[in-house]
Each structure stands twice: as structure tokens, then as C-alpha cells.
Amino acid sequence: MKKIYFISIFLILFSGTNFSHGKIGYNSGLDRTISFPDTEDYLTLSTDLHTHSVFSDGHVWPNIRVAEAQKDSIDVLAITEHLEYQPHINQIPHEDRNSSYVEAKKSASGSDLIVINGSEITREMPPGHINAVFVKDANKLHNMDPKLLPEAKELIEERAQGAELPEEEMRVIENYALGNLWPALEALVEAKKQGAFVFWNHPMWGSQAPDGIARLDEMHKEFIEKGLLHGIEIVNTNTYSEEAFNIALENNLALIGTSDVHNLIEWDYDASKNEHRPITLVLAKERNEESIKEALFARRTVVVFKDKLMGKSENLIPLLESIMSISSNGYTKGTQILKMEIKNNSSANMVLQNLSDVNFSNNDDLITIPKNGKINLQVKTLENLESLNLKFKVLNALTAPKENPIVEFRIKT
Ligand SMILES: [Zn+2]
Numbered sequence: 001m002k003k004i005y006f007i008s009i010f011l012i013l014f015s016g017t018n019f020s021h022g023k024i025g026y027n028s029g030l031d032r033t034i035s036f037p038d039t040e041d042y043l044t045l046s047t048d049l050h051t052h053s054v055f056s057d058g059h060v061w062p063n064i065r066v067a068e069a070q071k072d073s074i075d076v077l078a079i080t081e082h083l084e085y086q087p088h089i090n091q092i093p094h095e096d097r098n099s100s101y102v103e104a105k106k107s108a109s110g111s112d113l114i115v116i117n118g119s120e121i122t123r124e125m126p127p128g129h130i131n132a133v134f135v136k137d138a139n140k141l142h143n144m145d146p147k148l149l150p151e152a153k154e155l156i157e158e159r160a161q162g163a164e165l166p167e168e169e170m171r172v173i174e175n176y177a178l179g180n181l182w183p184a185l186e187a188l189v190e191a192k193k194q195g196a197f198v199f200w201n202h203p204m205w206g207s208q209a210p211d212g213i214a215r216l217d218e219m220h221k222e223f224i225e226k227g228l229l230h231g232i233e234i235v236n237t238n239t240y241s242e243e244a245f246n247i248a249l250e251n252n253l254a255l256i257g258t259s260d261v262h263n264l265i266e267w268d269y270d271a272s273k274n275e276h277r278p279i280t281l282v283l284a285k286e287r288n289e290e291s292i293k294e295a296l297f298a299r300r301t302v303v304v305f306k307d308k309l310m311g312k313s314e315n316l317i318p319l320l321e322s323i324m325s326i327s328s329n330g331y332t333k334g335t336q337i338l339k340m341e342i343k344n345n346s347s348a349n350m351v352l353q354n355l356s357d358v359n360f361s362n363n364d365d366l367i368t369i370p371k372n373g374k375i376n377l378q379v380k381t382l383e384n385l386e387s388l389n390l391k392f393k394v395l396n397a398l399t400a401p402k403e404n405p406i407v408e409f410r411i412k413t
């Protein structure tokens, strides 16, 4: 009797499945697609190059990161675990620091998502946290020598804050402190040997920059001089740094924006409020790892953060020209009023200020074109023209802090 009871429970639990509850993802009914058009010369690929999973201090398995990226229509994903800070190492022991990449890659197989291998080299300031992406072997970017434990004492005490912690928690802190003793310079030299693209993470992070100001330390300057640092986050999660933007422009570093997500993307960015994660658009020649890497090293990036597009003008202007298109619907009969349509082919609401000589009969000079939408404009041209130039300042785009780009369109009436 007992046996039959047990078997029926077993059948109820597992009937109709292959013992797997592994199908991931759910349908919230909301479209989370993030899309930006290709430019005339390049493919526009959306990337999130800084995320975490349970293989460091994130809260999800890597396959969830993959599913989220697919829902957001991201083209390129890197899961960049802290090599030295491993709070789940007792519960999820893994010798191989490439593990989350291996899991994510497996989970993305057969899909369009490009998963690349990356790591977060995690240090106190300076230099703080640094991401290396396109690494070949993350294990070689990490080194701790237990014999140096006495040298790590100060950092261990600081992290433990005098608390009597369980042995397992102490091990996490000790590993972090030991990892910190290995000079970041040596990790970056190894990253360079592997051909990795390297950027400074959240230089404006309150924990490491209490006034929120990003500043280059002598150590960062040395990394840049030696060609070991190629980019800087000007956007991380919900933070933006004008100072980091300036540092990028002054030192020819690639502009990077990332989610640095630890929770669920959907918890951090609510699609019902039109939110999406910060991304870096990479202008690549082809849709493959080699091309994406080439584009990053060539600094061909545009950061998208809360409907703002940030990039050097040589990257941003061609993108803006692809995002917006203007067409004429001819003159209203018997008038000098030209009917025009402006389309926005992107996931950002575009905000334009009219700088042309002409103005509009159905709008003031401030124009908002909804994402993936269009608006009609009636232009008072005063005489019936064959063609017309329109000039706009793009208020939701920045080529430098506080500097908005200007775009011009030539329209055949
Ligand atoms: Zn970090």
C-alpha cells in the first residue's frame, strides 16, 4: 500500500515531463525589444559587457542571463564574474573561473546571441574594478598565494569589520584579500597577452569614489600608456558620469555603458515604465566576435542610457542619420505649407530642437518623435520649393558632456 502511494506521488510529480523543469523564461506580455538601426557603413550591435551570475555575487544561474538578453534582443552578452570576490564559492564550488561563460555559451547555442568570455578583475582603489572581455582563459587573470595571508590581514579585518564570522564566510573574505594582493598590472598584462578588450568599471561608484567623481589615478594613467586599458564605463546600472565621459574623450578610451546586473533584469528595468538596461552599441563590420572586438578597439561605440545616446560624433552622427528619416508628402493644395513625415527607427524617444530658418504650423520648435514611431510636420516654406534643408539639434544625444549634436536633412519636396 505504502509503495503504491509512493509510486502515485512520483507519477503525479513527474508525469508528462522528462524530469526537467528547465524551460526558462516567461511571457510578461510586454515587448522588451531594444533595437537600433545599422548605419550606412556598419552593423549596429547591442551589447551588455558587464553582468553577474551565481558564479560570483549575482543571484541567478547564467542561463537566466542568456534568456534575459534574448528577451531584450541584445546581440552580445558577457557574464563578467568577480574573479576574487566569490560569495557563493562554498555552496557552488568551482575551480574553473570560465564556468559561467561555459554555462551561458551552452545555453545560447543555436540562438543568435553571441556570448563572450569575460571577467571582472576586482581590486580596492586604485585601480578599482576592471573588466576584461574576449579573454581566452579567465583562470590566468587570477592569482592568490595562501602563504601571503599575513600580508592580507589589514584588508581582511576591514572587510570583516571586527565581526566573528563563520569559517565559510571568513574564507570568502580571505580569498578576496589574497586576490587583491596580486598586482592588477600583472592581471592586465595577462589580459593583453590573451588579446582581451579591457575597461574600467563604474569609476563613479560611491563605494570607491565617495564624492561620485571619476578621476584617473597614476595607476590608470600607467595602464593607458601601456595600452592595457581601452575603455571606461560612463554609464553603469543607473549611474552616469560626465567626468568619465571627459576622461574617455581626453584619453581616447571607448565609451562603455553596462547593466552590471546582479538581480533579474526585469526587476531592475521595468518595461511597463518604458525602461530598459543601459547598453553599448558597437558599430561592427560583421556580426561575429572578431569584428565586435575590432570595433571596440577602434572605439566605435555609442552608449544608450535612459533614452540618451552618447558617443563621439564620428560614431553618433551616422547612427542618428539612420535612426531618423524624413520624407515629403507634398504641398497642401493651393498653399506654401509642406507636409512632411519624420520617422524614428529606434527604441529611444528622439527629442529635436528646430534650428532651421523655417518653422511649423502644427508644432513648435521642440519636436518629440516617439520610439519606433513617426510624426507629421507642416512646414511653412513661404514659397513652393523643390528641395529644403532642415537642421535640428538632437537634445537626447551627447557628443561630449552638455554638447548636443546637430543633424541636417535635405528633403526633395
Ligand atoms: Zn564592480
Ligand SMILES: [Zn+2]
Pocket: 050, 051, 052, 120, 201, 260
Ligand atoms: Zn560588476
